[in-house]
Amino acid sequence: MNDIVIGGLQDNGTYYTNSANPLTPWVHSFDGDGSYCQISDGGANYYFSKQQGKMAKTTVDANGAVTGYMRIDPIGAEGYQFINPYLLDPNNNNIMYLAAGKFIWRNDDLSGIALSNQWDSISTNWLKFSDSMSVSTESVSALAISKTPANRLYYGTDEGTVYRVDNANVGSPTRVDITGSTFPANGFTSCIAVNPDNADQVLVVFSNYSVYSLFYSTDGGTTWARVAGNLEQNANGTGNGPSLRWASILPVSDGTVYLVGTSTGLYSTDTLINNASVWTQQGPNSIGSAVVDMIDTRTQDGLVAVATHGSGLFSTHITSINDLNTGVQQNSIAVSLNIYPNPASDILNLKLPADLDKKNVQLTLSDEIGRIVLKKQFMVNDASIQISVQNLSQGMYYLNLIADRKSISAAFVKD
Numbered sequence: 001m002n003d004i005v006i007g008g009l010q011d012n013g014t015y016y017t018n019s020a021n022p023l024t025p026w027v028h029s030f031d032g033d034g035s036y037c038q039i040s041d042g043g044a045n046y047y048f049s050k051q052q053g054k055m056a057k058t059t060v061d062a063n064g065a066v067t068g069y070m071r072i073d074p075i076g077a078e079g080y081q082f083i084n085p086y087l088l089d090p091n092n093n094n095i096m097y098l099a100a101g102k103f104i105w106r107n108d109d110l111s112g113i114a115l116s117n118q119w120d121s122i123s124t125n126w127l128k129f130s131d132s133m134s135v136s137t138e139s140v141s142a143l144a145i146s147k148t149p150a151n152r153l154y155y156g157t158d159e160g161t162v163y164r165v166d167n168a169n170v171g172s173p174t175r176v177d178i179t180g181s182t183f184p185a186n187g188f189t190s191c192i193a194v195n196p197d198n199a200d201q202v203l204v205v206f207s208n209y210s211v212y213s214l215f216y217s218t219d220g221g222t223t224w225a226r227v228a229g230n231l232e233q234n235a236n237g238t239g240n241g242p243s244l245r246w247a248s249i250l251p252v253s254d255g256t257v258y259l260v261g262t263s264t265g266l267y268s269t270d271t272l273i274n275n276a277s278v279w280t281q282q283g284p285n286s287i288g289s290a291v292v293d294m295i296d297t298r299t300q301d302g303l304v305a306v307a308t309h310g311s312g313l314f315s316t317h318i319t320s321i322n323d324l325n326t327g328v329q330q331n332s333i334a335v336s337l338n339i340y341p342n343p344a345s346d347i348l349n350l351k352l353p354a355d356l357d358k359k360n361v362q363l364t365l366s367d368e369i370g371r372i373v374l375k376k377q378f379m380v381n382d383a384s385i386q387i388s389v390q391n392l393s394q395g396m397y398y399l400n401l402i403a404d405r406k407s408i409s410a411a412f413v414k415d
Helices: none
Strands: 004-009 012-018 027-030 046-050 054-060 066-071 086-089 092-101 103-105 126-128 140-145 153-157 162-165 187-195 197-207 215-216 244-252 256-260 267-271 281-282 292-298 304-308 313-317 336-341 347-349 360-367 374-380 384-388 393-402 407-414
Touching: 004 046, 004 313, 027 046, 027 054, 027 256, 054 384, 092 140, 103 140, 103 384, 153 187, 197 244, 197 256, 256 292, 267 292, 374 384
Parallel strands: 140 187, 187 244, 244 292
Antiparallel strands: 004 012, 012 027, 046 054, 054 066, 086 092, 092 103, 103 126, 140 153, 153 162, 187 197, 197 215, 244 256, 256 267, 267 281, 292 304, 304 313, 336 347, 347 384, 360 374, 360 393, 393 407
């Protein structure tokens, strides 16, 4: 059986395909400005939406034609984004979370909504969270819900604030502000991605140009690290780096794949090392430099679907790190680079792989908030480099070396 893919095409409605043949025409399933869409487990129901938060629960036949529908956006909700986010709980597809201006709404039982072919907002099983934004002009722009452990909701706003809600599936829960101290002021939160195997691991994307765009937490938002790496022209986010739009975290058989959609294509890495992270373009001969607006992944079989702005939709399967287009080779710190002493106070010694001896190496050294404190070219002798760290302030630093199409990253502490 082929995969079923649906996608909102803004001005052109929402389309459906169940064919792997790129020449097979897609079926027009829903009208309006095609927006976010969801398929419940097993395809029992399809959820379509269009401009200003209007949503429908539907059934479709094997050809993608709607056979029954019911409008389901809640009575009284307002302040929607033009293309407004909502999502189904991955552990219970009968629970839906909806962004609506300053508020989050939750539907506790979508199965209780009959398809009576009506086009009016409803109140059935909807609950409005009591917490609202503290800034009157702020509205929710991105949502993510955890799988393991369940029921942790993350959401971000169009002014750069990010919140976490535990036990989001019951009552009217209280949010916690987890906005990072180095998040861009008034950044537009375009995506939040949660590792389906570990809800503490979260990526937050800001789509503005000339701001630092990508942050990562391993502790559920208590602390954040900058991980855009080589996607930024400058370590503080200024310059001509691409606008980031979306992110996804995909556990695979031999590690974890991180994907980001940008204004210049799709990029990936299997290792996040703060501002020394190295991202490599994927699908250079298919997706190329098209604007990637959205990515969806399925852990069961590694399906990756990539939606672009006006250049089509692409899919592949990634089940191993080896499935990635490596471009510049990214190596494991433990194998590739020996740093000593660590912590260091005066001289830091770097022992490199033997095949880099007598090669030119570009070294970049960044502090823990992403500022470049050293950028220099070295000729490697005896597969080693020494750098002076005597004048650095105490703290954590991140090294990135590029030589012979290899990128090597590591961290050390200056004491």
